[in-house]
Amino acid sequence: xxxxxxxxxxxxxxxxxxxxxxxxxxxxxxxxxxxxxxxxxxxxxxxxxxxxxxxxxxxxxxxxxxxxxxxxxxxxxxxxxxxxxxxxxxxxxxxxxxxxxxxxxxxxxxxxxxxxxxxxxxxxxxxxxxxxxxxxxxxxxxxxxxxxxxxxxxxxxxxxxxxxxxxxxxxxxxxxxxxxxxxxxxxxxxxxxxxxxxxxxxxxxxxxxxxxxxxxxxxxxxxxxxxxxxxxxxxxxxxxxxxxxxxxxxxxxxxxxxxxxxxxxxxxxxxxxxxxxxxxxxxxxxxxxxxxxxxxxxxxxxxxxxxx
Amino acid sequence: xxxxxxxxxxxxxxxxxxxxxxxxxxxxxxxxxxxxxxxxxxxxxxxxxxxxxxxxxxxxxxxxxxxxxxxxxxxxxxxxxxxxxxxxxxxxxxxxxxxxxxxxxxxxxxxxxxxxxxxxxxxxxxxxxxxxxxxxxxxxxxxxxxxxxxxxxxxxxxxxxxxxxxxxxxxxxxxxxxxxxxxxxxxxxxxxxxxxxxxxxxxxxxxxxxxxxxxxxxxxxxxxxxxxxxxxxxxxxxxxxxxxxxxxxxxxxxxxxxxxxxxxxxxxxxxxxxxxxxxxxxxxxxxxxxxxxxxxxxxxxxxxxxxx
Numbered sequence: 001x002x003x004x005x006x007x008x009x010x011x012x013x014x015x016x017x018x019x020x021x022x023x024x025x026x027x028x029x030x031x032x033x034x035x036x037x038x039x040x041x042x043x044x045x046x047x048x049x050x051x052x053x054x055x056x057x058x059x060x061x062x063x064x065x066x067x068x069x070x071x072x073x074x075x076x077x078x079x080x081x082x083x084x085x086x087x088x089x090x091x092x093x094x095x096x097x098x099x100x101x102x103x104x105x106x107x108x109x110x111x112x113x114x115x116x117x118x119x120x121x122x123x124x125x126x127x128x129x130x131x132x133x134x135x136x137x138x139x140x141x142x143x144x145x146x147x148x149x150x151x152x153x154x155x156x157x158x159x160x161x162x163x164x165x166x167x168x169x170x171x172x173x174x175x176x177x178x179x180x181x182x183x184x185x186x187x188x189x190x191x192x193x194x195x196x197x198x199x200x201x202x203x204x205x206x207x208x209x210x211x212x213x214x215x216x217x218x219x220x221x222x223x224x225x226x227x228x229x230x231x232x233x234x235x236x237x238x239x240x241x242x243x244x245x246x247x248x249x250x251x252x253x254x255x256x257x258x259x260x261x262x263x264x265x266x267x268x269x270x271x272x273x274x275x276x277x278x279x280x281x282x283x284x285x286x287x288x289x290x291x292x293x294x295x296x297x298x299x300x301x302x303x304x305x306x307x308x
Numbered sequence: 309x310x311x312x313x314x315x316x317x318x319x320x321x322x323x324x325x326x327x328x329x330x331x332x333x334x335x336x337x338x339x340x341x342x343x344x345x346x347x348x349x350x351x352x353x354x355x356x357x358x359x360x361x362x363x364x365x366x367x368x369x370x371x372x373x374x375x376x377x378x379x380x381x382x383x384x385x386x387x388x389x390x391x392x393x394x395x396x397x398x399x400x401x402x403x404x405x406x407x408x409x410x411x412x413x414x415x416x417x418x419x420x421x422x423x424x425x426x427x428x429x430x431x432x433x434x435x436x437x438x439x440x441x442x443x444x445x446x447x448x449x450x451x452x453x454x455x456x457x458x459x460x461x462x463x464x465x466x467x468x469x470x471x472x473x474x475x476x477x478x479x480x481x482x483x484x485x486x487x488x489x490x491x492x493x494x495x496x497x498x499x500x501x502x503x504x505x506x507x508x509x510x511x512x513x514x515x516x517x518x519x520x521x522x523x524x525x526x527x528x529x530x531x532x533x534x535x536x537x538x539x540x541x542x543x544x545x546x547x548x549x550x551x552x553x554x555x556x557x558x559x560x561x562x563x564x565x566x567x568x569x570x571x572x573x574x575x576x577x578x579x580x581x582x583x584x585x586x587x588x589x590x591x592x593x594x595x596x597x598x599x600x601x602x603x604x605x606x607x608x609x610x611x612x613x614x615x616x
Contacts, residue, residue: 027396057367063389066414069396077385081371084392088335088377106374 001179002040003283007291010041010110012174014167018181019096019115020123020152020189023135025073026064028083029090032135033186034100034113035082042107050220053078072140097161114167116190119158123189124151134185143222147229150184155192160199168199175294176200178209180275182223183242184230200246206297208249208290210275211236215255219276237262244268248297251275251290269297309487310348311591315599318349318418320482322475326489327404327423328431328460328497331443333381334372336391337398340443341494342408342421343390350415358528361386380448405469422475424498427466431497432459442493451530455537458492463500468507476507483602484508486517488583490531491550492538508554514605516557516598518583519544523563527584545570552576556605559583559598577605 004013015037022031032051039045039053046054056076065071075083082103089099095118104113123134127145137145168176181187191197200207213236218224227234240250240263249269252259253276263270271293277283312321323345330339340359347353347361354362364384373379383391390411397407403426412421433445435453445453476484489495499505508515521544526532535542548558548571557577560567561584571578579601585591 026392027399028392053371057365057385059365059385060368060388060392063361063386064393067389067393067411068414069389069393077365077367078371080368080388081375081377084334084336084368085372085375085377091335103375106376 001037002280003277003285003287004177004291005041005111006280006284007287011112013111014164015111015113016161016164016190017100017113017115018186018189019117020121020155020185020192021134021138022120023122023133025083025135026069026075027087028075028080029087030073030075030083030135031086031096031115034096034115035079037113038082038100038103038107038109041104041109041111041113044107052076073135097163112163112167114161114164116164116196117158117161117193119154121155121158121189121193122153123185124153125185126151138185138222143225147184147226149230150188152189152192155189156194158193160193160195165195165199168203168205173203173205175205175291176203176207177290177294178207178243178247180210180212180219182212182218182221182226183239184223184226187243197246203246206248206294207246208251208271208294208297209239209243209247210251210286210290211239211253211256213239213256214253214275235259237266240266240268240270249293251293269293309345310588311585311593311595312485312599313349313419314588314592315595319420321419322472323419323421324469324472324498325408325421325423326494326497327425328429328463328493328500329442329446330428331430331441333391333443334377334383335395336383336388337395338381338383338391338443339394339404339423342404342423343387345421346390346408346411346415346417349412349417349419349421352415360384381443405471420471420475422469422472424472424504425466425469425501427462429463429466429497429501430461431493432461433493434459446493446530451533455492455534457538458496460497460500463497464502466501468501468503473503473507476511476513481511481513483513483599484511484515485598485602486515486551486555488518488520488527490520490526490529490534491547492531492534495551505554511554514556514602515554516559516579516602516605517547517551517555518559518594518598519547519561519564521547521564522561522583543567545574548574548576557601559601577601 017037018033021033036051044053046052056078060077060080086099096115097118100113125132125137125147126149127147212219212223216234224234232238236252236256237259244266250263251271254272254274257272260270260272273289325345326341329341344359352361354360364386368385368388394407404423405426408421431442433440433455434457435455520527520531524542532542540546544560544564545567552574558571559579562580562582565580568578568580581597
């Protein structure tokens with residue numbers, strides 16, 4: 001995403017944010033996925049942590065401990081401004097999409113960040129012990145509980161972002177790229193909102209996913225751990241299969257070159273390249289490779305993909 | 309109040325907080341009077357400013373400016389914890405009294421701080437130009453507009469704190485002291501809540517007010533400016549007259565000794581002493597003088613004061 005923003009004209013880039021991570025914490029509406037996108041694209045991010053803002057301080061968090069409030073999710077003093085401003089505006093009746101657009105404008109983010117829906121959707125992790133809201137599983141319990149399945153509370157009745165559906169239908173859309181993300185907790189929440197999966201199937205631009213699994217493990221986060229716990233093969237092939245109904249192409253890492261034929265056997269075009277993003281250069285090169293791959297994929301004829 | 313807390317057993321001290329100053333700011337419920345009381349009595353206060361906490365930082369406030377939010381009322385990073393915790397608890401349905409009691413317990417405040425009411429009351433300053441919520445007048449506009457009158461929105465339908473009414477009726481109450489505060493925006497909002505003025509009139513303990521006007525000027529704040537704008541004599545006598553229906557005694561500063569007879573002519577006992585509180589010693593001495601004065605005032609026979 002950062003690579004793409006450096007490679008293509010940022011104004012032409014639309015990023016769909018997963019809002020299944022969103023939760024109420026200390027009475028504030030926290031949207032971790034939107035926040036990370038905004039901070040990364042505005043250059044306010046903390047590259048050392050991968051979340052939050054650079055040069056952050058923790059005076060608020062230290063003080064609120066004395067009030068007996070939760071402190072398991074760290075909110076830096078500067079980061080707090082995002083949550084307080086958003087919470088105030090949501091309470092005043094503004095849509096999350098509209099707030100996000102305005103925040104991007106104010107912080108100088110040229111790309112368009114679209115929440116998948118303005119209605120609340122909550123990813124719930126069903127572990128062998130209990131049902132946990134996503135951030136409780138991910139941050140508070142550090143992904144330690146063994147997962148059984150995932151639910152997306154509210155998704156069934158949520159309205160898909162109209163801007164997102166329009167973006168998928170727009171004439172001249174070059175490509176849809178599914179980032180190397182966790183399929184269960186980052187991509188599936190988006191796909192769970194009625195209309196989005198169908199719009200991806202019907203989309204006339206090539207849809208390409210990039211593997212989050214390389215050499216039998218996650219690039220980052222608990223994807224591989226979850227796949228093991230769900231008894232799914234920890235392999236890019238399983239990811240490709242997961243998205244099989246709507247992707248035209250799939251990008252594997254060179255470390256998994258021998259799996260290319262198995263992806264192709266699913267009827268999905270495959271690209272093998274370096275998907276590991278250590279530096280900004282890596283990011284820009286992967287973005288270039290993926291876009292070139294997209295450009296080579298023959299346009300699916302109307303509804304062709306939908307019939308899979 | 310700080311003097312009293314050093315002079316009497318803190319557990320025996322009940323302080324009534326004016327909540328007419330309270331307002332919603334950045335979506336947070338801010339209660340400046342309660343906060344100053346809590347910070348002062350817990351030792352977290354900033355003696356240099358008279359508000360907020362010591363050793364405060366402003367990262368949040370600096371960050372939220374970029375979001376286009378209001379910044380005219382400074383909320384320090386630590387102070388923010390109070391407002392966030394309170395707002396969360398109010399939204400969860402807890403009473404302001406109950407939250408305040410718990411916060412006092414957590415921060416080690418032994419005295420009891422009672423909001424005058426759990427229902428919202430808003431002091432409105434009617435200036436020659438417009439109607440301003442109190443903090444807009446006081447902080448944003450730095451008391452510059454010329455005042456005409458004051459209103460206490462919501463007071464008519466607010467329920468007086470039951471704990472406060474009980475405290476005024478309790479057997480063995482030693483004294484009720486009206487602090488050297490601004491009568492219009494600090495004391496009148498409390499008196500505007502139905503039942504409180506009547507309970508003060510009926511109270512069997514002596515009720516004594518301390519002058520906020522010394523030598524023709526306010527000890528601090530805009531009291532004298534307001535009195536001039538309202539065409540009221542800037543004098544302790546005017547303050548005594550303001551409270552005439554419920555006070556038994558009035559404390560003037562030695563600088564105004566010549567006005568003692570005018571206060572007594574109102575049928576109010578008078579004490580002349582040093583009321584200027586520069587040091588903690590000054591505070592403790594004033595508290596001692598005022599309490600001794602209270603102890604010498606004959607108990608009003610049942611309902612005697614109410615008949616004035």
